[in-house]
Amino acid sequence: MQVAESRPVPLDTGWVRAQFPALGGAALDGAAHSGAALGGAAPTSPRRIFLDAPGGTQVPESVVSAMRTYLVESNSNTDGAYELSRRTDELIAEARRYGGAFVGGDPDGIAFGQNMTTLNFNLVRAVGRTLSPGDEILTTALDHEANVSPWLLMAEDRGLVVREVGLTEQLDIDLEDLRTKLGDRTRVVAFCLASNAVGTVTRAREIADLAHDAGALAWGDAVAFAPHRRIEVGALGLDVVLCSPYKFFGPHLGMAWIRPELAAALPAERVRPAAEVPAGHRFETGTLSHEAIAGFVAALDYLASLGSGNDLTAKLRVAYDAIWGHESTLAGALGAGIARIAGVHPVGMPGDSAARVPTFGLVCERATPRRLAEALGDEGIYVWDGNFYAKRVVETLGLDLDEGLLRIGLAHYNTPEEIGRLLEVLERVVRATANPTER
Numbered sequence: 001m002q003v004a005e006s007r008p009v010p011l012d013t014g015w016v017r018a019q020f021p022a023l024g025g026a027a028l029d030g031a032a033h034s035g036a037a038l039g040g041a042a043p044t045s046p047r048r049i050f051l052d053a054p055g056g057t058q059v060p061e062s063v064v065s066a067m068r069t070y071l072v073e074s075n076s077n078t079d080g081a082y083e084l085s086r087r088t089d090e091l092i093a094e095a096r097r098y099g100g101a102f103v104g105g106d107p108d109g110i111a112f113g114q115n116m117t118t119l120n121f122n123l124v125r126a127v128g129r130t131l132s133p134g135d136e137i138l139t140t141a142l143d144h145e146a147n148v149s150p151w152l153l154m155a156e157d158r159g160l161v162v163r164e165v166g167l168t169e170q171l172d173i174d175l176e177d178l179r180t181k182l183g184d185r186t187r188v189v190a191f192c193l194a195s196n197a198v199g200t201v202t203r204a205r206e207i208a209d210l211a212h213d214a215g216a217l218a219w220g221d222a223v224a225f226a227p228h229r230r231i232e233v234g235a236l237g238l239d240v241v242l243c244s245p246y247k248f249f250g251p252h253l254g255m256a257w258i259r260p261e262l263a264a265a266l267p268a269e270r271v272r273p274a275a276e277v278p279a280g281h282r283f284e285t286g287t288l289s290h291e292a293i294a295g296f297v298a299a300l301d302y303l304a305s306l307g308s309g310n311d312l313t314a315k316l317r318v319a320y321d322a323i324w325g326h327e328s329t330l331a332g333a334l335g336a337g338i339a340r341i342a343g344v345h346p347v348g349m350p351g352d353s354a355a356r357v358p359t360f361g362l363v364c365e366r367a368t369p370r371r372l373a374e375a376l377g378d379e380g381i382y383v384w385d386g387n388f389y390a391k392r393v394v395e396t397l398g399l400d401l402d403e404g405l406l407r408i409g410l411a412h413y414n415t416p417e418e419i420g421r422l423l424e425v426l427e428r429v430v431r432a433t434a435n436p437t438e439r
């Protein structure tokens with residue numbers, strides 16, 4: 001498949017938004033914009049504003065079209081003796097090459113799956129089969145449960161010890177704590193490259209080096225990182241990295257990269273006749289969603305089209321620079337704007353910090369996060385509330401696990417106007433909560 005023609009950088013948000021059918025539409029009918037939840041004013045904007053990116057992003061038309069085209073023109077299972085099946089084999093091989101370019105690693109290490117969580121459960125079980133009672137795993141208090149629960153369950157089965165690395169005041173992984181918890185029984189350090197709840201970008205290279213110095217694997221969850229920053233498994237020193245294409249403009253799908261020597265050596269749980277190569281395939285159980293894989297390739301073509309260069313890797317690097325340039329400006333404005341609203345408090349890294357992705361967790365004083373999210377939703381502004389499965393972040397903050405945080409998460413398709421409108425409405429709904437008679 002050809003990489004789409006390059007777009008100039010910096011980001012042309014008008015062009016970007018035109019690629020996404022969902023971004024052009026009016027808000028949903030019916031209950032939307034009733035403004036009723038907090039006695040808010042009548043709606044002023046008919047547009048939907050998507051500030052829910054960490055839960056999943058919208059997709060460009062090219063992704064929709066690639067999935068449809070696959071289902072119409074190539075729909076079949078793999079390894080057959082006829083044209084459609086050969087096309088499916090080619091698609092998967094190409095997707096593996098794309099995946100390799102996306103993470104900066106050998107394509108043989110790419111594995112696709114239903115989602116990140118399912119892939120991680122599989123991978124963790126395979127590692128577990130190589131470990132002995134008393135071996136230790138380090139997880140962190142910053143991680144989504146998808147990179148914690150699989151280790152806890154496996155440890156129960158195998159008699160392993162799981163230790164949790166704590167957080168700094170700015171909600172980063174505490175490297176001092178990590179150092180004290182590493183030991184000669186540590187086999188894996190499982191950590192996130194970015195927090196899905198509060199946006200911290202962690203010091204992945206340092207963590208990976210510490211893990212390797214102790215003889216442990218560096219096991220990175222890049223789900224919340226991949227929509228915003230480029231993964232480079234070599235530069236970051238990762239043995240395993242996992243991500244979810246539905247968080248970076250693709251369809252619902254999971255992807256992992258496992259260092260190929262490791263992928264080939266691990267005792268994968270798989271059916272006996274399944275092929276052993278490429279190594280990543282050893283963790284692909286059963287038939288994959290081929291249409292989602294077609295959509296994944298199209299999503300990377302879309303991302304590459306935001307950059308320029310001679311090949312996919314070069315284009316993706318430039319594209320991520322453009323994304324960072326745009327998102328960091330938005331994040332700075334959002335952070336500064338939220339700081340001016342009494343009654344909500346952003347936690348973690350400052351808005352303009354380079355050590356964050358544009359995902360903001362807000363502690364709410366007078367209304368539950370759900371109530372504020374509903375009030376914003378009524379005005380066509382889509383944000384998220386809850387614990388986002390970042391259980392230990394919410395507990396560390398001393399918050400109720402069910403209520404959690406209000407989460408505002410940006411993607412590169414958001415605009416300064418959307419941030420302005422969010423701040424205006426947020427200010428109003430927070431004030432209306434504090435003074436229920438106010439309109």
Ligand SMILES: Cc1ncc(COP(=O)(O)O)c(C=O)c1O
Pocket residue numbers: 054055115116117118144146147192194195196221222223224243244253254
């Ligand atoms: C940081 C992080 N890790 C893991 C996951 C799980 O991803 P998936 O939905 O693909 O299983 C999520 C999902 O929100 C996430 O944000």
